[in-house]
Amino acid sequence: MSGPTSTPxxxxxxxxxxxxxxxxxxxxxxxxxxxxxNGSKVTGLGIGQGYHNAGRSGxxxxxxxxxxxxLAVHSGVGNLGTYSYASTSRAAAEVLKIPWDRTDVIAGRxxxxxxxxxxxxxSNSIFTNTRxxxxxxxDLLAKMKEIAAMDLGGAAEDYDIENERVFQIADSSVGMxxxxxxxxxxxxxGKFTGQAEVPEEMSEFSKLSVSRxxxxxxxxxxxxxRHNNNPPGFVVTFTEIELDLETGKFEILxxxxxxxxxxxxxxxxxxNQLRGGAVWGxxxxxxxxxxxxxxxxxxxSTGYWQSKVPTILDTPLQITTGWVDLPDPENPVGAxxxxxxxxxxxxxxxxGAIADALGGHLFNAxxxxxxxxxxxxxxxxESAKPLAQNNFRG
Amino acid sequence: xxxxxxxxxxxxxxxxxTDEENALALAATLGQEGWxxxxxxxxxxxxxxxxxxxxxxxxxxxxxxxxxxxxxxxxIEIGALTTxxxxxxxxxxxxxxxxxxxxxxxxxxxxxxxxxxxxxNLNQDARCxxxxxxxxxxxxxxxxxxxxxxxxxxxxxxxxxxSRCVAVSPSDTAPALVALDxxxxxxxxxxxxxxxxxxxxxxxxxxxxxxxxxxxxxILTAIRLPNTWANAEFYFEKVADRNVWDFAxxxxxxxxxxxxxxxxxxxxxxxxxxxxPRRLTNVESAIKGKARSEDTANQVAxxxxxxxxxxxxxxxxxxxxxxxxxxxIRG
Numbered sequence: 001m002s003g004p005t006s007t008p009x010x011x012x013x014x015x016x017x018x019x020x021x022x023x024x025x026x027x028x029x030x031x032x033x034x035x036x037x038n039g040s041k042v043t044g045l046g047i048g049q050g051y052h053n054a055g056r057s058g059x060x061x062x063x064x065x066x067x068x069x070x071l072a073v074h075s076g077v078g079n080l081g082t083y084s085y086a087s088t089s090r091a092a093a094e095v096l097k098i099p100w101d102r103t104d105v106i107a108g109r110x111x112x113x114x115x116x117x118x119x120x121x122x123s124n125s126i127f128t129n130t131r132x133x134x135x136x137x138x139d140l141l142a143k144m145k146e147i148a149a150m151d152l153g154g155a156a157e158d159y160d161i162e163n164e165r166v167f168q169i170a171d172s173s174v175g176m177x178x179x180x181x182x183x184x185x186x187x188x189x190g191k192f193t194g195q196a197e198v199p200e201e202m203s204e205f206s207k208l209s210v211s212r213x214x215x216x217x218x219x220x221x222x223x224x225x226r227h228n229n230n231p232p233g234f235v236v237t238f239t240e241i242e243l244d245l246e247t248g249k250f251e252i253l254x255x256x257x258x259x260x261x262x263x264x265x266x267x268x269x270x271x272n273q274l275r276g277g278a279v280w281g282x283x284x285x286x287x288x289x290x291x292x293x294x295x296x297x298x299x300x301s302t303g304y305w306q307s308k309v310p311t312i313l314d315t316p317l318q319i320t321t322g323w324v325d326l327p328d329p330e331n332p333v334g335a336x337x338x339x340x341x342x343x344x345x346x347x348x349x350x351x352g353a354i355a356d357a358l359g360g361h362l363f364n365a366x367x368x369x370x371x372x373x374x375x376x377x378x379x380x381x382e383s384a385k386p387l388a389q390n391n392f393r394g
Numbered sequence: 395x396x397x398x399x400x401x402x403x404x405x406x407x408x409x410x411x412t413d414e415e416n417a418l419a420l421a422a423t424l425g426q427e428g429w430x431x432x433x434x435x436x437x438x439x440x441x442x443x444x445x446x447x448x449x450x451x452x453x454x455x456x457x458x459x460x461x462x463x464x465x466x467x468x469x470i471e472i473g474a475l476t477t478x479x480x481x482x483x484x485x486x487x488x489x490x491x492x493x494x495x496x497x498x499x500x501x502x503x504x505x506x507x508x509x510x511x512x513x514x515n516l517n518q519d520a521r522c523x524x525x526x527x528x529x530x531x532x533x534x535x536x537x538x539x540x541x542x543x544x545x546x547x548x549x550x551x552x553x554x555x556x557s558r559c560v561a562v563s564p565s566d567t568a569p570a571l572v573a574l575d576x577x578x579x580x581x582x583x584x585x586x587x588x589x590x591x592x593x594x595x596x597x598x599x600x601x602x603x604x605x606x607x608x609x610x611x612x613i614l615t616a617i618r619l620p621n622t623w624a625n626a627e628f629y630f631e632k633v634a635d636r637n638v639w640d641f642a643x644x645x646x647x648x649x650x651x652x653x654x655x656x657x658x659x660x661x662x663x664x665x666x667x668x669x670x671p672r673r674l675t676n677v678e679s680a681i682k683g684k685a686r687s688e689d690t691a692n693q694v695a696x697x698x699x700x701x702x703x704x705x706x707x708x709x710x711x712x713x714x715x716x717x718x719x720x721x722x723i724r725g
Contacts (some may be wrong), residue, residue, distance in 0.1 A: 040721075246717035247633045248710070287635055293524075295545040300523055305640070311503070313637035370635055370643060371549055371710040378713035 007230040010330040014049070017236040017260040017324050021047075024322055025238035025256040033240070034356055040246045044357025046239045050281075050344025054233030054261065054337030055127025055330075057226050060115035060206035061136030063092050064217035065144065067186060069164060069179030071096055071103045072217065073136075074209065076117030077129050078107070082273050082339075084120060087266035088129035091333050092220075095137035097161055098178070113209035116202075123233045123337035126265060127328075131224050134332040140220025143192055144181045147218075151176070151184060185218030194219040231328060231336045234260035235274065235345035237281075243357040248373035250354065252282070252316040257345055259323040263334030267323075270338060274321040277342020283310045284343060285350040285366045404441065407450040414459050414581070417613065420452050422583040425610040428452050432475055433510040435502070436518040445528030455511075460615045463487060469620045471579075474513030474613075478567075479504070481512055491619050493628035493647055497570035500632045503639040513614045516568055516578075516594075517606060520561035520669070521641055522551065532558045532602050542705055550643065553702035553711050554668040559598035560705060562666045563605070566632055568595065569647035569663035569671040574623045579616035580608060587612070595670035605669065623649045623661065627686070629722040632665075633714060642666040644714045648722035650686060657681045657690070662722060664698070664715055674698055674719065681723055691723035 022028070027047075036043045062074040073089040085107045093103045106112045115136075118128040145156035148166040152174055160169050167175025176184070191197035194214040198207055201223040210221060237257045243250035257274045264270055287308040291300035301307050327334025347366060355362045358376060365372075409428075411417040421428050429448035431437055432455060440446035454460065454475055461473040463484050470486060481487055481498040488495045501507055501515055520526075520533060522541055530536030541548040542560045551560040563569075568591070576591040594606055601607075608614060629648040634640035645665040651658040660681055662674045676697045684690040698719035699712045 246721060247631075248714065249633060249637075291547055293540070293545065293547055295543060296540065298524075298527065300547050302523075302527075306523060308635050308640075311636050311638045370633065371707070374710040374714050378710070380709050380713075 010055075010227070010229045010231040010336070011262070011326070011328045012232055012234065013260050013324050013326050014234055014236070016326065017234060017258045018047075020322060020324060021236040021238050021256055021258040024258065024320060025240075025254065027238060030240060035359060038242065041242045041244050042357045044241045044243055044250070044353035044355070046237075046241070046349035046351065046353030046356060048237045048239075048345045048348025048350070048352060050235040050237070050277075050341035050346070050348065052123045052233050052337070052340035052344065053230050054123035054339075054341070055227065055231035056118050056122075056124045057128060057131055057224050059118050059128055059132045059224050060202045061092075061132030061134075061220070061222035061224070062113070062115040062206065062209060062213070063133065063136040063140050063220040064213065065096075065140055065178055065182040065185070065220075066217050067179060067182050069102070069177060069182060071098045073103060073105050073133055074112065074114050074213075075105055075107045075129065075133070076114040077125055078120050080120060081276060082125075083266050083269035084125045084129075087126055087269050089133055090265055091130040092133040092137035094333065095134055095141060098164055102164070113212045115206040115209060121339070123339035123341065125339075126261075126335045126337050127231050127331050128224075128337075130265070130331060130333045130335055131227075132222055135222030135224055136220040138220070139222050140218065143185065143218060143220065144178075147181050147184050147188065147192065148176055182218040186215070189215065192218055194221065199223045227330045229330060231262075231330060233336050233338045233341040235277070235338065235341040236260070237278075237345035237349035239346070239349040239353050241350070241353045241357060243354065243373070245377055248370040248377065250286075250357070252350070254320070255316045255318075255346065255349075256320040256322070257342060259321070259338050259342070260326075261323065261338040261341075262326065262328035262331060262336040264323050264325045265333060265335050270323060271321045273338050274342045275319045277339070278319045278346045279310050279315050280343040281346025282315055282350060283308070283367075285347040285354075285368065286310075287314065287367055287369070289367055289369065404444075404447060406448060408453060409450065410453045410456055412456045414457060414615075417452060417454060417457055418581060418583050421613055422611045424450050424452065428610070430454060430517075430613060432514040433477065433506075435506050435510040436514060439526070440519075443526065443528065445526065454513075454613065466618070469618060469624065472512060472617045472619070474516075474579075474615050474617060475511050478507035478510050478512060478515060482507065490624040491574055493574060493630055493649055494567060494570045494619070496628070496630040497566045497632075497645075497647055500630070500645075501566045506639070512567060512617060515565050516571070516617075517608065517614060518564055520559075520605060521564040522559075522561035523547070525561060532598070533561060535603065544706075546706060548705040549707040550641070550666070551705055551708055552668050553699070553704060553708060553715070554672055555597040555599065555670070556703060556705075557597060557599035557602070559602050559669065561598075561669055563595060563669055563671050564641050565665060565671070566642060566645055569645055569665040570630060571617060571619075572663040572671045572673055573647040573649045573661040574619050575661060577618040577620070578614055579618060580612050581615040582612045588618075591617075592671075592673055597669040623651075626651050627725065629725060631718055631721060633718065644711050644718055646715075646718040646722050647671075648719075650723075650725075652686050655685055656683055657686050662719065664718070667702075667711055667715055676700060677719060677723075686723065686725055688724050691720040694723065695720040
């Protein structure tokens with residue numbers, strides 16, 4: 001896992017993301033609006049970049065080709081509104097060229113016999129778990145070709161797949177359906193069904209799952225190696241706000257977030273990540289203080305009232321999303337993760353827009369709350385300090 | 395006694411009277427022990443935090459006589475059990491007393507307004523986070539104020555009327571009712587008391603434990619709005635951290651009568667700056683006879699905060715209050 005070191009990025013396309021964001025937002029046309037007054041309101045513009053290292057490696061993959069020809073992808077990945085269980089499993093279906101509606105994601109419970117999967121945190125899921133599912137599917141594909149060669153003649157490399165069949169490249173009429181291959185694999189047993197030659201390096205947990213599944217289907221198993229560099233997740237956000245100088249409140253008029261996270265695997269899931277991250281970033285920059293009474297050590301940010309999670313009326317009417325969609329070389333499907341960056345980009349852009357509206361480099365803190373804005377405007381920010389916050393204070 | 399678990403609702407005797415007589419009799423009998431339950435949006439927070447332990451509750455929501463909006467000879471009467479949503483949507487209130495429907499529309503969230511009542515919004519307890527935490531502060535019967543201490547977190551607290559306790563009036567509808575010169579109808583077995591909205595709320599110098607004059611055995615059953623302020627020019631604004639589901643940092647409610655371009659009379663009240671809705675009589679006097687204009691607003695705005703004493707972290711309420719009053723006058 002890459003930490004805060006000088007590890008090179010696996011790939012990065014921030015200039016492309018900035019250009020795309022500027023075009024989508026209409027930066028050239030809008031930049032003149034900064035600090036324009038409209039009654040008691042003033043316009044502020046902000047651009048932010050969000051980053052998080054966005055991928056791990058070294059996990060395990062288990063896929064099965066069932067006797068009815070369906071693909072089962074075992075996965076410990078969940079769904080945080082991100083459809084991650086689906087997007088990561090998709091890599092296996094693509095390798096085997098099997099339609100998504102013929103693929104079953106077996107997830108959600110440990111007793112579904114799952115492989116060791118990365119924790120779904122730190123923007124890593126898509127990178128980490130497409131590697132394992134891709135690898136397990138490659139192992140399954142190799143076994144399918146080996147069985148076909150065994151039964152139909154020639155060598156494994158003489159075979160290819162299409163339309164849920166394994167067939168000879170030289171004569172596509174010679175082949176087997178996926179169901180037939182799976183059934184044949186079950187007759188053969190041994191390494192084909194997880195009863196022998198289970199990769200030694202797989203985790204004990206994954207091996208236990210394999211042992212429970214052994215003999216039930218033609219099985220693909222994979223222990224992921226380690227990747228080399230640091231896969232980044234980036235988001236670029238452009239925002240326009242209107243801040244009321246009399247109330248200290250602001251409205252987000254426009255918000256555009258562009259993801260730079262390699263190849264896009266699941267557009268709907270990615271759009272959700274970007275929108276959810278935007279709400280998260282609004283909370284970080286404008287609302288969610290972490291406070292403790294310093295004398296008594298009591299947490300003051302308890303409950304939904306004092307934690308100030310944004311409500312729907314604190315978010316813009318529309319959050320525009322987009323993505324660069326250029327592949328990363330260290331992931332088999334080109335993907336990198338995108339959890340935290342979606343928050344960071346919005347947070348930075350919003351803090352920038354607030355400072356811009358007020359005409360300077362201000363606050364150096366998040367969140368910037370209504371009281372801080374009013375104190376600044378009233379010139380009392382020196383004598384009336386904001387509440388000491390325990391997060392992101394400069 | 396039944397063993398009490400902290401993981402479930404505490405043991406409470408629940409009374410659900412369906413008529414006024416029964417409710418008032420229960421209130422009289424149970425006295426201090428009879429916790430009045432309406433929409434529960436204050437009550438259940440206390441219970442969930444395990445910081446209040448009522449032994450008996452009188453649920454008032456089944457008493458139809460205390461719900462609804464009716465026209466009277468000199469205005470309208472609103473049952474205290476009327477939900478905030480019903481007040482927001484009522485055509486009579488919208489047309490004549492839109493100050494109240496607007497204020498009610500800014501309370502909490504739609505879900506809370508659907509069950510929360512006007513009486514509950516007015517009678518809710520202080521929202522000071524130290525007090526709500528169940529600490530032994532003055533308001534809770536102890537002898538310390540955690541909020542008004544050298545390091546107290548008192549951003550949401552009072553600018554005025556601090557007297558050992560610095561909690562503020564949390565209601566959005568209370569300032570609107572003060573501005574509308576409403577009358578509170580308080581019922582008990584002994585009959586009714588009629589109390590001006592302005593006198594209904596009390597600060598810690600008068601009573602440090604209760605925020606209203608309501609006494610054990612009494613129930614706020616109705617609110618009357620007089621014709622005097624019907625169809626006046628109104629202004630309500632609430633500034634809170636969140637745009638929904640939050641308490642005011644400061645709110646303002648103004649009823650202004652304009653005649654011949656000049657302000658004939660006005661009632662202005664601010665919430666969340668004192669333990670009671672703070673009526674700004676000095677501002678009201680200063681604007682009488684003047685045009686309802688930006689100039690007038692600018693001239694008098696600083697009067698709004700006259701006498702304010704900021705605590706550690708609530709300085710911002712002074713300019714905020716002045717600005718809101720300015721906006722109210724400017725219109």
